[in-house]
Amino acid sequence: MSERIGVADYPLAEKRPELVAGPRGKALSEITLEGVLQGEVALEDLRITPMALRLQAKVSRAAGRPTLGENLERAAELVGVPQAEIMRIYELLRPGRAQSAEELRAAARTLREEHGAALMAAFVEEAAEAYEARGLFRRRF
Amino acid sequence: MASPNRWKRFADWDERPLRLDRFAVEDAANGFAAFSSPADPKPGLAIEGGRVVGMDGVPEAAFDMIDRFIARHHLDLAVAPEAMAMPSAELARMLVDINVPRADLVRLAHGLTPAKLAEVVAQLSAIEIAFAYAKMRARRTPGNQAHVTNAKDDPLQLAADAATAVAFGFDEIETTMRVARNAWSNALACAVGAAVGRWGTLFQCASEEAEELRIGMAGFTSYAETVSVYGTERAFIDGDDTPWSKAFLAAAYASRGIKMRCTSGAGSELLMGFHESKSLLYLEARCLCLQRAMGVQGTQNGGIDGAPLAATMPGGIRELMAENLVAVWLDLECASGNDARTTESEIRVGAKILPYLIAGSDLICSGFGSILKYDNSFNASLLNGEEMEDFLVLQRDFEADGGLTPVPEGRILELRRRAVDAIGAVMEELGLPAPSAAMKESVVFASGSAETRSYTPGQVGAISGAVEARGISVLDVVAALARRGFRPEAENLLSLLKLRLSGDYLQTAAVVRDGRVVSAVNDPNDYRGPGTGYRVSEARRQELYAIRDVLDREEVLRAEARSEKDEARRIQYRTLGPAEPGGSPREVVIGISPAFGLKLFRTLAEHPLSAILAAMTEAIAARGLTARIVRFRHTADTSFLGLSAARLSASGIGIGLQAKGTAVIHQRDRLPHNNLELFSNAPITGLEHYRRMAANAAAYALGEMPEPVIVPTEGQALGSRFHARVALIYAIETGLTEDGAAPEELAVRWPARAA
Numbered sequence: 001m002s003e004r005i006g007v008a009d010y011p012l013a014e015k016r017p018e019l020v021a022g023p024r025g026k027a028l029s030e031i032t033l034e035g036v037l038q039g040e041v042a043l044e045d046l047r048i049t050p051m052a053l054r055l056q057a058k059v060s061r062a063a064g065r066p067t068l069g070e071n072l073e074r075a076a077e078l079v080g081v082p083q084a085e086i087m088r089i090y091e092l093l094r095p096g097r098a099q100s101a102e103e104l105r106a107a108a109r110t111l112r113e114e115h116g117a118a119l120m121a122a123f124v125e126e127a128a129e130a131y132e133a134r135g136l137f138r139r140r141f
Numbered sequence: 142m143a144s145p146n147r148w149k150r151f152a153d154w155d156e157r158p159l160r161l162d163r164f165a166v167e168d169a170a171n172g173f174a175a176f177s178s179p180a181d182p183k184p185g186l187a188i189e190g191g192r193v194v195g196m197d198g199v200p201e202a203a204f205d206m207i208d209r210f211i212a213r214h215h216l217d218l219a220v221a222p223e224a225m226a227m228p229s230a231e232l233a234r235m236l237v238d239i240n241v242p243r244a245d246l247v248r249l250a251h252g253l254t255p256a257k258l259a260e261v262v263a264q265l266s267a268i269e270i271a272f273a274y275a276k277m278r279a280r281r282t283p284g285n286q287a288h289v290t291n292a293k294d295d296p297l298q299l300a301a302d303a304a305t306a307v308a309f310g311f312d313e314i315e316t317t318m319r320v321a322r323n324a325w326s327n328a329l330a331c332a333v334g335a336a337v338g339r340w341g342t343l344f345q346c347a348s349e350e351a352e353e354l355r356i357g358m359a360g361f362t363s364y365a366e367t368v369s370v371y372g373t374e375r376a377f378i379d380g381d382d383t384p385w386s387k388a389f390l391a392a393a394y395a396s397r398g399i400k401m402r403c404t405s406g407a408g409s410e411l412l413m414g415f416h417e418s419k420s421l422l423y424l425e426a427r428c429l430c431l432q433r434a435m436g437v438q439g440t441q442n443g444g445i446d447g448a449p450l451a452a453t454m455p456g457g458i459r460e461l462m463a464e465n466l467v468a469v470w471l472d473l474e475c476a477s478g479n480d481a482r483t484t485e486s487e488i489r490v491g492a493k494i495l496p497y498l499i500a501g502s503d504l505i506c507s508g509f510g511s512i513l514k515y516d517n518s519f520n521a522s523l524l525n526g527e528e529m530e531d532f533l534v535l536q537r538d539f540e541a542d543g544g545l546t547p548v549p550e551g552r553i554l555e556l557r558r559r560a561v562d563a564i565g566a567v568m569e570e571l572g573l574p575a576p577s578a579a580m581k582e583s584v585v586f587a588s589g590s591a592e593t594r595s596y597t598p599g600q601v602g603a604i605s606g607a608v609e610a611r612g613i614s615v616l617d618v619v620a621a622l623a624r625r626g627f628r629p630e631a632e633n634l635l636s637l638l639k640l641r642l643s644g645d646y647l648q649t650a651a652v653v654r655d656g657r658v659v660s661a662v663n664d665p666n667d668y669r670g671p672g673t674g675y676r677v678s679e680a681r682r683q684e685l686y687a688i689r690d691v692l693d694r695e696e697v698l699r700a701e702a703r704s705e706k707d708e709a710r711r712i713q714y715r716t717l718g719p720a721e722p723g724g725s726p727r728e729v730v731i732g733i734s735p736a737f738g739l740k741l742f743r744t745l746a747e748h749p750l751s752a753i754l755a756a757m758t759e760a761i762a763a764r765g766l767t768a769r770i771v772r773f774r775h776t777a778d779t780s781f782l783g784l785s786a787a788r789l790s791a792s793g794i795g796i797g798l799q800a801k802g803t804a805v806i807h808q809r810d811r812l813p814h815n816n817l818e819l820f821s822n823a824p825i826t827g828l829e830h831y832r833r834m835a836a837n838a839a840a841y842a843l844g845e846m847p848e849p850v851i852v853p854t855e856g857q858a859l860g861s862r863f864h865a866r867v868a869l870i871y872a873i874e875t876g877l878t879e880d881g882a883a884p885e886e887l888a889v890r891w892p893a894r895a896a
Contacts, residue, residue, distance in 0.1 A: 011658045013643035020643045031639055033631055036619050043360055043614050046638045048398035056644045063662050064247065065472060065649060067214060071388070071436025072647065075395030083358065086393050087351050093386035095378045120392065127385035130209050134374070136383070 005058040012055060019055060023047050050076040070119075077117035085110075093127055100137050104128035158485040165453040172416035175407075175451065175460035176263045180418035184257035186225045188218055197256040205374040207427055210384040211255065214434035220252030229257065233264040236273040236470070239670035243277055247472045251433075255426035258470065262463045263422060267496070270462045275500035276668045277469040279439075279661035280650035281675045283501035284312040285544030286476055286508035289331055290518035291590040294323040294601045296330035296568075297561050297576055298516075298584050298593055303334025304560035305553055306511040307342045309529070310546040312652040313364060313476075315508050317347040317518045320598065324348040326605035328361035330564055332615060332634065333622070337560045340633030341653030343400060343646070347519075350390065357399045360615030360638055363646070364400035366441045366476065366507070370431050371405065372424030375415035388435040398641030400651060402439035402474060403432045407460055408447025421451055425464040433471045438649045441507045442468045443478025452483035458493060465502075474650035474661065476507030482514075482521040490523055494532070499541045501675055503650045509545075513589035526588070536685045542677050547688045557585045563627045570621035571613060573604050697869040704742035704749065712751035713890045714738050720771040720884040723791030728767045729838045730795040731757060732786030732884070735774045735877035737800040741870060744802025745824040745863050748831075755891055756828050757796065757835035764839035766792075770889050774882035777874035780814050783807030789884065792842035796835065801870050802826055806838045817841060818849045824863050826852050 009016050013028060021027050022045040035041035053076035060069040078086060089107050091097055098104050105128050112121035131137055154160060169178035187195035193212035194201045204212065232249070235241040250258065265273060287306040291298045299316065306314050314335055316327045328346040335342045343363045346356050356362055368387055371377045377384070387403065394401035405428035407421035416424065425442070432440050444451045444461045451457035461478060468475045477497055484490060497505045509532070510522030517525065524532055529545075536543045561581040569575040576595065583594040596604070607613075615638060623631035640646050640658065651660035668674030677685065723730065731754070743749050754770065761768040773785055779797045783805035786795025793809035794817075802823030805816045818834060820826045833850045840847040 007662050010648065010660075010662045011643065011645035013640075013645050014657065022642055028639055028642060031635070031642075033619070033623055033628065033635055036616055036631075036635065037623055041616070043616050046360065046398075046616075046641055048396070048641050048644050052642065052644045053395065053647075056647055059648060059662060063648070063665075064244065065438075066217075067433055067436040068438055068649065069436070070214075071392055072395055072644075074388075074392040074436075078392055078396035081396070083355070086396075087354075090350075090386060090389050090393065093383065093389050094381055095383055095386075120389075123385065123388070126213070127383065130206055130385065131383070133204075133209075134206050136206075136378070 005055050006062040007059060010059045012052070012059075020052060021049070023049055048079065050079045053079065074120050074123060077111075077115065077120045081111070081115050081117065089124070093124070095136050096138065098131070098137060101128040101132045104131065158487070159489070161485040162489070163453055167455050169420065170418050172411040172418060173454050174420045175454050175456040176420055176422050176463070178418055178420040178423070181259070181420050181423040182256050184225065184229070184254055184260050186216070186221055186254055188221065191218060193218070197254050206377065206384055207372065207374055207431055210434050211427065211430045214436075215251075215430045216254070217251035220248060222252070224249040224252030225254065225257060229260045230264060232261040236261070236265065236277065236466070237269050239276070239668075242669065243666060246277065246470060250470045250472065255430050256423060258430070258467050259420070259423045259426040262466050262470075265463070265466070267459045267462060270459065270466050271496035271500045274462065274466050274469060274496070274502070275674070276666070277466065278500070278502055278666055279469060279472060279474055280503050280652075280659065281664045281666045282654065282659060283542050283544055283675060284504050284652050285310070285506055286313040286315060286504040287311040287506075287511035288480070288508045288517055288519050288522060289314045289316050289334075289511055290318075290327075291512060291516040292319060292518070293590045293593070293595065293598065294318050294320060294327060295584070295590060295593060295595045296326050296564055296601065296604060297581060297595050298587065298590055299327055299330035300334030300337075300560040300564035301557040301584050302512050303331045303344075304337035304556045307335050308338050308548045308553060308556050309511065310544055311342060311509070311511065312544060312654075313343045313345065313504060313508070314511070315345040315347060315366070319518050320602065321348065323601050323605045324352055324356060325608040326601050328356045329567070329604075329608055329613070329618065332361045333564045333567055333618060333630065334560045336622070336630040336633040336637070337563060338556050340636045341656060343637075343652065354393065354397065357394070358397050359613075362399065363637060363640065364402075365394055366402045366404055368401065368437070369404045369409070370428050371410055371413070372419070372427040373410045373415045373417050376410040376413045379413050379415060384431055384435065391435050391437045395644075395647055398644055398647070400646050401437060402441055402476060403435065403437045404441040404445055405429065405432065406442055406445035406447045406478060407457070407464055408444060408450035412447055412450060421454075421457070421460050422463055426467050429464070429467050429471050429473065432473060437473070438647065438651075439474025439476065439503070440468050441476040441478070443475075443507075444481065444483070445478055445507070446481055448478055448481045449483045452489075458483070462496060472649065472661075474503045476504035477502040479506040479523045480508055480519070482523050490528070491531075491535070493523060494535070498535055498543045499539050501542065505543055515591070516589050530688070533688050537688055540677055540682060540685065542675070542681060542685065546684045549689070554585065561585055563622060563630050566625035566627060567618055567621045568604070570625055571617060573607055574600050692865045692869070694869050694872075697866060697873075701741055701743075708738065708742040708749055708751055711749060711891060711893060712738065712754070713892065715888040715890070716772075717886040717888055720789055720886040722789050723769060725767070726791045726842070727765065728769050728791055729761050729835070729842050730769045730771055730786040730790035732771050732773050732782040732789075732795055732797050734777045734782060734799045734874050735772070736777075736874045737772065737798070740873050740877070741800035744800070744826070745867065746802055746826055748802065748828055750800060751891060752828055753798070753802070753831050754889060755894065756832040757798075758889070760832045760835035761839045764836065764843065766839045766842055768835070770887045772885045772887055774877065774879050774885070777871065777878055779803045779805050779819075780807070780816060783816055784811070784813050785884065787811075790842075794838050794842040796838050799823075800874065801867060804831065804834060806834060806841065808841065820850075820852055822852055822854055822859055824859050825854060825857070
């Protein structure tokens with residue numbers, strides 16, 4: 001995505017509507033009440049896309065908020081990750097759930113290899129290292 | 142009974158609501174220290190080879206999870222050496238210096254450690270903190286958030302109260318449940334209610350993490366703020382999370398197009414028993430650096446659940462302000478607390494909210510209890526449904542935008558009715574237990590759930606279970622609304638959903654105003670001194686002014702006109718000609734004001750003027766004296782009415798009487814303001830007082846020294862109750878005065894009494 005995006009392009013829905021569409025390609029203007037009533041608009045059409053999140057990450061960075069940009073980039077990677085998998089990894093990241101760093105590293109591999117979530121994978125690996133250093137891999141009751 | 146060895150004022154004080162508040166001694170070792178503790182580290186940062194090897198007195202090898210996360214993700218090492226080298230006093234001065242742009246300070250904050258941030262803001266006084274907050278907060282336009290809950294988890298009331306909160310102008314509404322499994326029902330009801338009237342109010346359903354995310358994915362909610370972080374590692378683990386698990390959740394919310402902020406606040410570590418003897422502010426600075434590090438756009442901050450605990454400590458309230466300042470300095474959206482009720486004292490409530498109201502905040506309360514205290518399932522807020530109008534008046538008093546707008550009674554009723562009809566139609570359409578007309582009616586008019594006859598707890602549970610089990614999504618609700626003729630509401634709800642596609646509201650401090658996303662990106666706080674930053678526009682000023690039941694001159698005249706007819710039946714004034722000095726010393730002259738009985742007909746205590754004059758005349762006659770009634774037109778002032786009357790009176794004693802009921806006994810040779818007796822509090826002066834005053838005037842005329850008549854006051858704020866009316870009435874009196882106009886002798890008759 002080479003689009004140059006800055007604060008002047010924000011809000012995207014107003015300033016750059018041509019860049020905004022649902023996962024099935026429906027533009028904002030195509031999402032209408034009639035469409036909902038006809039069954040042409042599904043919840044799926046109202047989900048944010050990785051592209052929109054990456055565009056917003058650019059806006060964040062341009063506005064001087066790099067950490068927000070990083071979060072939105074990680075989020076872009078999670079868009080395609082099924083809800084159950086999200087909740088599984090979240091649960092695994094909670095204290096004492098994983099019994100070893102390897103369990104977290106395995107989750108990171110899944111993120112990287114199955115979901116193309118390289119940033120999030122690195123983030124989970126960083127957690128594995130931190131949990132090891134702080135002795136979080138102990139049994140909690 | 143022997144009186145105890147105690148000044149009784151203490152007993153009076155014991156009865157005040159304030160004494161229900163408990164205060165705690167400063168005790169840093171046990172975590173009771175607001176701004177600094179011996180256990181707080183000195184600020185410091187060691188960088189070697191582009192890596193943080195020590196922070197705030199802790200070497201890298203000893204970093205806990207929070208240190209590690211902050212060092213890795215918060216600190217901008219390109220800025221840190223410069224920022225950390227600056228003296229804290231200089232940074233503190235920059236925060237309140239209008240010539241230092243916000244952006245410069247935000248850049249420096251990226252390189253400051255928690256201990257340094259805490260050390261800087263601790264140097265500011267309360268007013269400096271408030272001022273710096275006004276300068277540093279992220280979005281220019283202030284906003285507010287409401288709680289919408291009720292004690293029965295009643296969906297009808299939730300819908301009606303959501304619509305009401307939306308009408309008052311809240312940018313966000315937040316619900317939660319008495320019974321956790323009712324979450325889906327609450328979500329459905331608030332989503333529908335918030336779509337009534339206008340669109341754009343963001344909505345949250347605070348519940349268990351996983352369920353909250355699922356409700357969000359079903360489209361009912363648009364933001365979340367239940368992601369709590371803590372300032373010590375042990376508290377974090379006890380809260381069953383880590384910085385990485387919370388940051389993962391933050392990304393997960395964004396990946397579902399849901400706005401999200403973290404929550405942190407003073408006292409949470411202390412409440413959880415893991416405070417490490419550190420000060421509230423230092424621990425909170427850690428929480429806030431952590432939140433910036435996680436990349437969340439904002440924070441719900443300022444004590445929150447710990448605020449009542451912070452408020453027990455010396456400087457605790459100032460600390461809550463200071464931590465909010467750290468939040469905005471770190472460029473986070475700040476939903477600035479002012480939620481959990483920190484006190485039973487209404488004075489402390491007002492004092493707590495004022496700095497935020499006048500400084501403005503992204504969300505002044507997080508939230509404001511838009512419902513009655515007992516209906517607040519988060520517990521009572523600092524401000525609640527009971528106090529909504531107090532807040533509206535504070536906005537008007539200070540011409541400060543607290544995010545709310547007064548709404549006329551009729552409009553509220555219309556919206557509440559529309560909301561219960563809409564949710565009722567949705568229930569029917571979706572095959573959920575539909576409400577009866579009587580249920581809806583009871584909710585429309587109810588101030589709180591104690592007055593409603595609506596769903597039973599079992600029915601609510603069944604509704605919630607059905608929404609969840611049948612996988613009903615917000616689109617089903619949109620369609621149901623449209624099919625049942627609630628098209629505006631269907632469009633409103635759909636518009637809110639469409640926000641998700643662009644993700645515009647994921648940027649810092651985003652809210653929706655007039656159908657547009659407004660955030661720190663396109664509405665950045667550009668305060669640089671007077672005339673800059675957020676200013677209340679003329680149109681907005683008029684909105685803030687429009688509280689109900691305000692007085693104007695026409696209203697005063699209308700009220701007087703209503704009395705005029707009655708008075709015409711009771712009393713007749715006939716002008717006899719110019720009044721002359723009296724002949725017989727057995728008289729008291731009653732000098733009445735220019736508009737008395739002509740334009741004005743009752744006292745501030747609502748006594749007809751005919752009755753006052755009758756009581757006085759009779760009392761004077763009872764001592765065998767004559768009351769001579771004279772109208773003065775050269776003055777409306779009580780003292781001069783009295784003195785002029787005294788000078789006309791052969792006894793040397795006169796009474797001055799204004800139409801509003803202020804009365805004085807005067808004596809010929811006295812200085813104008815050195816009268817014999819004065820009733821200055823007309824609103825609490827009764828007929829009997831006037832009768833006794835007149836009797837006393839007669840006594841003075843007979844050379845006696847009677848006991849003066851005292852009108853007892855209970856200390857009412859009579860000025861606040863009456864002065865607007867007094868000023869308008871008095872202007873009517875002075876409007877009739879004429880320089881040098883001669884006094885007129887009146888013949889007064891009371892036809893009914895004569896008959």
